[in-house]
Amino acid sequence: MKFIQSYYTDVGIKRKCNQDSLALIKADTDFGEVLLAIICDGMGGHQSGELASKVCIKNFSKWFKTKLPHLLYTGLNYEWLKDEWHDLICDTNASLVRKKEESGVEMGSTATAFLFVKGKYYAVHVGDCRGYEITNKVRQITKDHSLVALKVEQGLLTREEAKSDKRANILLESIGITKSVNMEFYTGDIQSSSSFLICTDGLWHQLKENEIERYLSKGQITNNKMLRMHLNFLTETVKNRGEKDNISAIGVIPVVHEEHGV
Amino acid sequence: MKRLKNEDFLDGTTEQKEDTEETERIFVNKEGYKFDIILDVIQVHTEQEISSAEYHAVTGLPTEKNSERGN
Numbered sequence: 621m622k623f624i625q626s627y628y629t630d631v632g633i634k635r636k637c638n639q640d641s642l643a644l645i646k647a648d649t650d651f652g653e654v655l656l657a658i659i660c661d662g663m664g665g666h667q668s669g670e671l672a673s674k675v676c677i678k679n680f681s682k683w684f685k686t687k688l689p690h691l692l693y694t695g696l697n698y699e700w701l702k703d704e705w706h707d708l709i710c711d712t713n714a715s716l717v718r719k720k721e722e723s724g725v726e727m728g729s730t731a732t733a734f735l736f737v738k739g740k741y742y743a744v745h746v747g748d749c750r751g752y753e754i755t756n757k758v759r760q761i762t763k764d765h766s767l768v769a770l771k772v773e774q775g776l777l778t779r780e781e782a783k784s785d786k787r788a789n790i791l792l793e794s795i796g797i798t799k800s801v802n803m804e805f806y807t808g809d810i811q812s813s814s815s816f817l818i819c820t821d822g823l824w825h826q827l828k829e830n831e832i833e834r835y836l837s838k839g840q841i842t843n844n845k846m847l848r849m850h851l852n853f854l855t856e857t858v859k860n861r862g863e864k865d866n867i868s869a870i871g872v873i874p875v876v877h878e879e880h881g882v
Numbered sequence: 883m884k885r886l887k888n889e890d891f892l893d894g895t896t897e898q899k900e901d902t903e904e905t906e907r908i909f910v911n912k913e914g915y916k917f918d919i920i921l922d923v924i925q926v927h928t929e930q931e932i933s934s935a936e937y938h939a940v941t942g943l944p945t946e947k948n949s950e951r952g953n
Contacts, residue, residue: 629925643923645919646922687920
């Protein structure tokens with residue numbers, strides 16, 4: 621399996637700094653290409669949000685380069701991966717909490733990471749970034765860890781009401797804020813028609829699912845440059861609609877090889 | 883194998899290049915595994931670092947400096 625991949629990140633129209641961090645790391649292996657795509661949305665003043673999201677990104681990057689090769693070649697399985705990612709996120713959380721206690725500066729980050737390998741995707745998620753799978757429809761893979769998402773789940777708000785609710789920025793889970801952190805894991809087969817979008821709330825707040833489908837469907841994009849242009853276009857679209865947050869997005873399109881399937 | 887740089891990845895576009903931190907390639911295949919890093923884009927927006935000792939405590943992995951193995 622090979623991948624088309626690209627990203628776009630923008631400070632947005634109001635904020636002075638971009639607290640989002642992201643990574644796209646790809647390796648060529650005996651099992652084909654293996655791709656890690658991760659976005660973290662930092663929070664906290666005095667550059668602490670940038671630092672928190674950076675620490676998450678660097679820890680995942682290091683894990684990919686040093687621990688994944690062994691896992692991959694000794695028979696990668698979902699349970700091992702969940703254990704690895706659980707420990708990685710808990711340790712990162714503990715580090716950021718320690719840093720906060722030492723410095724007195726609040727800092728935290730969301731994290732949504734996708735690993736694409738051997739025809740499957742694996743994801744770990746904390747917070748309100750989102751992962752979408754786009755086929756002939758758009759499917760939100762991740763569940764928002766936010767107060768308004770909980771209210772929607774409980775039937776107390778509609779999805780439309782949630783978008784304009786003043787509590788939309790209240791997170792129920794994040795890395796670095798409290799001493800424990802809960803995360804969710806997802807996995808699935810990559811379909812031949814699949815493409816993927818991973819993005820911060822700055823992008824999805826002002827975007828409709830049919831717009832995601834229109835600009836990020838697999839048939840629309842044939843190379844990295846085109847994918848980046850589409851992500852850029854979607855970013856400019858939400859800025860024009862008044863989005864005030866930082867905006868970051870990663871697109872991933874698995875490329876089908878007829879001789880090997882997906 | 884040619885390792886893509888950010889410039890290759892962006893297909894000629896250079897915006898945000900100054901914010902992009904590209905880490906050194908780390909050779910991880912000492913056990914004979916084929917695992918060639920062919921794309922390595924890390925986009926962060928601060929130069930602040932967490933200390934090496936703290937980093938080691940977090941990841942249980944070698945610090946940045948110690949992890950850069952030779953060819």
